[in-house]
Amino acid sequence: MGVQPRTWARIALASVLAALSIGTGVDSAAADPNPVPTTVKSPDGSYVAKVEVKDQRNWRIYIGSAAMDAFIPVDVLRPADTSVPRPTLYLLNGAGGGEDDATWQRNTDAMQFLSDKDVNVVQPIGGQWSFYTDWQRDDPVLGPNKWKTYIAEELPPLIDAQLGANGVNSMAGLSMSGTSVLNFAIDYPGKWRSVAVYSGIAQVSDPIGQRMVKLTVETWGGGDTRNMWGPNDSPLWRANDPLLQAEKLRGTNLFISTGTGIPGAYDIPGNKFRMEDPEDTPTTVVVGAVIEAGVNWSTHNMQQRLNELNIPATFVYRDTGTHSWGYWQDDLHTSWPVLAQGLYSAP
Structure with missing residues (x-):
């Protein structure tokens, strides 16, 4: 995101003029190497600045x-x-925000798995360590963060217009973004008809949950959660706690999965899903085991709360597994029937 807005504005204008000069349009985007950005704007004036076509099916859109x-x-x-309008799956990356190597594309078969599903797959890039929420203040390290407004309010109308989508959406996310996925469903009822959460923290306002959030934002990201949700006793922590707001999940198709923290098949040094060097795997697995054990605890608490509220949900508890990609690939596959229920079934 280091390119200045005015620079992109000039690029976008040049792209539009070039496209118009040869008579192209969104309807012919499959054959057009440079589709024209839609003229649609979000309510606050956000817009599509540029569309890059990597190949017929893979685009990068700049908002x-x-x-x-x-x-x-x-x-x-x-x-x-694309002969008829299709639904859209918003697929969020974890704490790195898709700006590092920890992405669905690099570490799983997600794109291959979803390639025959007749669905637009949208992956926002950015938002490292932010929990994809609207922060109260700009952070000296992490900068401005208004990700909830961006993803939930600005992005969908632009995506629908640019892709010719049908306005039906579901959302899935892992680790940090698992918390965000639940909060998007809570704060925008009906906008995402199904949500899937893989190893996400389901409660954030109690001391253990706050510690896990701060581990992400402060220890790893270098930010300050006081700029996000305020001090520990701020009501914003409770307002953004999926467990406390669980009643608002009623009507959403829910899939939530977690491992136990006990190392499993994907935690062996040299396994294809390991991102670190083999000599670093034991240490990384220990850290992932601790995180996943905390996730498991919060997931059980969420299931208990949803049961109390008589809200149906699909929970998957794996016997083994730390906080790592091989398990999330499996979980994506397992969650597809729940996601598809929202994407393809009548409301």
Whole structure:
């Protein structure tokens, strides 16, 4: 996101003029190497600044976000058949925000798995360590963060217009973004008809939950959670706690999964899903085991709360597994029937 908005504005204008000069349009985007950005704008004035076509099915769209005052890339996998409007799956990355190597594309078969599902797959890029929420103040390290406004309010109308989508959405996320996925469903009822959470923290306002959030934002990200949700006793922590707001999940198709923290098949040094060097795997697995054990605890608490509220949900508890990609690939596959229920079934 280091490119200045005015620079992208000039690039976008040049792209539009070039496209118009040869008579192209969104309807011919499958054959057009440079699709024209839609003229649709979000309510706050956000817009599509540029569209890059990597190949017929893989696009990168740049959004001029009013909330973030920046141009933000979005990776898109188009369905094989775009002859009719298709639904959209918003697939969020973890704490790295898709800006590092910890992404669905690099570490799983997610794109191959979803390639025959007749769905637009949208991956926002950015938001490291932010929990994809609207922060109260700009952070000296992490900068401005208005990700909830960007993802939930600015992005969907632009994506629908640019891709010719049908307005039906579901969302999935892992680790940090698992918390965010639950909060998006809570704060925007009906906007995401199904949500899937893989190893996400389901409660954040109690001392253990706060410690896990601070581990992400402060220890790893270098930010300050007081700029996000305020001091520990701020009501914003409770307002953003999925467990406490669980009643608002009623009506959403829910899938929530977690491991136990006990190392399993994907935690062996040299396994294809390991990101670290083999000599670092034992240490990394220990850290992942502790995180996953905390996630498991909060997931059981969420299941108990949903049962009390008589809200149906699909929970998957794996016998083994730390906080790592091999398990999330499996969970994505397992969650597909729940996601599909929201994407393809009548409301």
